[in-house]
Amino acid sequence: MRYILIGRGKMGRLLQETARAAGDQVEAAFGREDLDQLGRLGKVADVVIDFSRPEALPEICSYVRRTGTALLSGTTGYTSDQLRELQALGSAAPVLWSANFSLGVAVLARALRDVTGVLRPEFDIEVTEVHHNQKTDAPSGTAKLLVEAMDPRQELTPVYGRQGQTGRRNREEIGIHALRGGTVAGTHTVHFFGPDEELEFTHRAASRQIFVNGALRVARLLPGRANGIYDLENILFGE
Ligand SMILES: NC(=O)C1=CN([C@@H]2O[C@H](COP(=O)(O)OP(=O)(O)OC[C@H]3O[C@@H](n4cnc5c(N)ncnc54)[C@H](O)[C@@H]3O)[C@@H](O)[C@H]2O)C=CC1
Numbered sequence: 001m002r003y004i005l006i007g008r009g010k011m012g013r014l015l016q017e018t019a020r021a022a023g024d025q026v027e028a029a030f031g032r033e034d035l036d037q038l039g040r041l042g043k044v045a046d047v048v049i050d051f052s053r054p055e056a057l058p059e060i061c062s063y064v065r066r067t068g069t070a071l072l073s074g075t076t077g078y079t080s081d082q083l084r085e086l087q088a089l090g091s092a093a094p095v096l097w098s099a100n101f102s103l104g105v106a107v108l109a110r111a112l113r114d115v116t117g118v119l120r121p122e123f124d125i126e127v128t129e130v131h132h133n134q135k136t137d138a139p140s141g142t143a144k145l146l147v148e149a150m151d152p153r154q155e156l157t158p159v160y161g162r163q164g165q166t167g168r169r170n171r172e173e174i175g176i177h178a179l180r181g182g183t184v185a186g187t188h189t190v191h192f193f194g195p196d197e198e199l200e201f202t203h204r205a206a207s208r209q210i211f212v213n214g215a216l217r218v219a220r221l222l223p224g225r226a227n228g229i230y231d232l233e234n235i236l237f238g239e
């Protein structure tokens with residue numbers, strides 16, 4: 001496989017190393033300083049893999065539209081307008097965006113979709129996410145993904161942290177809390193607090209390699225597919 005990488009940070013470097021070790025070719029890798037060079041590049045790869053920042057989106061979209069190259073993106077922190085822009089890109093190429101490329105989080109999202117309806121409304125839901133001190137967006141894309149799995153119709157009101165005279169907790173709240181420190185690769189816990197019982201689901205990433213392996217595994221499946229938006233969970237569950 002031939003890749004163009006967007007982002008040469010923690011994820012970009014590990015992707016490059018892992019792809020090359022697997023015999024794949026990294027045709028080009030761009031960071032903030034030289035992303036403008038993408039505008040001068042033709043179709044030289046099977047897939048563009050993006051782990052960078054939301055600001056890179058316009059350059060990436062115009063490249064994908066011009067060349068029809070498949071796009072796999074794991075960048076988080078997009079606004080809803082930017083997410084719509086990514087969705088629209090599906091008309092030009094096969095596009096897959098996911099806030100988390102680990103198998104464990106895909107399974108967790110599915111499990112939460114199944115159990116939440118049974119536990120609600122008696123159980124209060126609070127989500128905590130813990131990440132390294134270099135992370136620039138909060139809450140994490142994965143926390144949002146898990147909330148969306150539990151509340152697809154957005155009936156609950158997100159509450160980000162609590163402070164001061166908050167009053168009693170409302171049943172329609174879903175708490176989302178971000179902790180930052182050290183080198184934590186990513187820990188997400190969903191707490192269900194019920195009357196006299198508690199249930200907790202935790203996914204703990206021991207390293208970024210799980211995201212890299214997941215991304216490269218799925219990237220192989222994109223070229224040759226019809227243009228459109230693909231869903232990681234559907235692909236992993238063979239749907
Ligand atoms: N979906 C998933 O499974 C995962 C997603 N991520 C996400 O991937 C992204 C990158 O994470 P890290 O590598 O840890 O970050 P990082 O801070 O180590 O690296 C970011 C890279 O993006 C580049 N960049 C910044 N602004 C840019 C711009 N305007 N145009 C082009 N490149 C630009 C920087 O030069 C740098 O190379 C974050 O959004 C993070 O949340 C991280 C891990 C897993």
Ligand SMILES: O=C(O)C1=N[C@H](C(=O)O)C[C@H](O)C1
Binds near residue numbers: 076099143
């Ligand atoms: O920035 C990170 O490191 C991570 N970001 C993703 C997110 O925002 O959910 C995925 C993973 O948790 C690591």
